[in-house]
Amino acid sequence: MFSNKKKKDSQERSEKSAVDLQRIPKHIAIIMDGNGRWAQQRHLPRVAGHKQGMEVVETITKAASKIGVKVLTLYAFSTENWKRPLDEVNFLMDLPVKFFDRFVPELIKHNVRVNVMGDEEQLPKKTQEAVNNAIEQTKDCDGMILNFALNYGSRTEIIAAVKNIATDVKNDKVTTEQIDEDLFAKYLLTGQLTPYNDPDLLIRTSGEQRISNFLLWQIAYSELEFTDTYWPDYLPENLYHDIVVFQQRDRRFGGIKTQKGENESK
Ligand code: IPE
Ligand code: IPE
Ligand code: MG
Numbered sequence: 001m002f003s004n005k006k007k008k009d010s011q012e013r014s015e016k017s018a019v020d021l022q023r024i025p026k027h028i029a030i031i032m033d034g035n036g037r038w039a040q041q042r043h044l045p046r047v048a049g050h051k052q053g054m055e056v057v058e059t060i061t062k063a064a065s066k067i068g069v070k071v072l073t074l075y076a077f078s079t080e081n082w083k084r085p086l087d088e089v090n091f092l093m094d095l096p097v098k099f100f101d102r103f104v105p106e107l108i109k110h111n112v113r114v115n116v117m118g119d120e121e122q123l124p125k126k127t128q129e130a131v132n133n134a135i136e137q138t139k140d141c142d143g144m145i146l147n148f149a150l151n152y153g154s155r156t157e158i159i160a161a162v163k164n165i166a167t168d169v170k171n172d173k174v175t176t177e178q179i180d181e182d183l184f185a186k187y188l189l190t191g192q193l194t195p196y197n198d199p200d201l202l203i204r205t206s207g208e209q210r211i212s213n214f215l216l217w218q219i220a221y222s223e224l225e226f227t228d229t230y231w232p233d234y235l236p237e238n239l240y241h242d243i244v245v246f247q248q249r250d251r252r253f254g255g256i257k258t259q260k261g262e263n264e265s266k
Contacts, residue, residue: 016067053231093126
């Protein structure tokens with residue numbers, strides 16, 4: 001008889017062995033959803049789900065980094081999440097402080113560099129400090145980029161890019177003729193992730209099938225996967241499984257069916 005732990009380990013190994021290590025999606029973005037429902041299911045306060053969700057961020061970061069992912073973008077707090085009760089918002093604003101306090105040494109050990117995108121000014125001072133310290137402490141790591149979308153909203157991001165381009169046109173730094181997709185992409189917050197600006201794979205946990213103002217420009221040709229698992233239950237084996245599903249898809253980018261992998265983005 002298998003113990004639960006043994007069963008879990010063997011499931012993880014079998015999912016992992018199905019992954020083609022030559023064709024790992026370079027940029028994976030995850031809408032980490034379902035923390036509240038995970039907690040409610042256990043008759044716990046919603047914030048217990050966020051706490052457990054933070055542990056999962058650590059395990060999934062390590063798993064993604066080990067398997068060769070270049071950028072892992074995690075949607076941690078949206079510009080719309082301020083609508084939540086103050087207690088919950090406060091808890092969520094404290095999470096980066098707790099997370100980085102505990103995990104920065106681990107991130108450095110795994111050569112992971114932290115990046116954060118979103119409106120930082122609106123965040124409480126202690127959250128800004130935690131974020132900036134983590135960015136500073138990991139700045140020399142040149143392995144995977146762990147990119148947190150924190151107080152992020154894609155429409156705000158697009159409007160800011162348009163304003164910055166308009167200013168640069170007014171100041172003769174850019175001509176109208178120069179405005180094309182590549183230039184526009186540089187003005188977005190993901191411009192810092194070049195050459196991995198756009199996710200190859202977007203995963204949303206918890207069964208919801210919507211984008212919720214995440215990376216609207218960047219997901220033009222991403223593969224989308226929606227899984228019923230709540231984020232606090234998401235394990236490395238779920239990630240491996242989602243990567244295998246990604247690898248079975250035929251990414252055509254508007255072209256026609258090709259040899260496996262031939263049409264993949266750079
Ligand atoms: C995702 O879980 C975390 C954040 C949005 C910060 P939720 O808190 O949205 O969990 P559900 O969707 O209510 O279950
Ligand atoms: C999206 O989840 C935002 C994050 C995961 C941070 P939400 O739970 O806020 O999205 P909706 O409200 O269900 O669309
Ligand atoms: Mg939700």
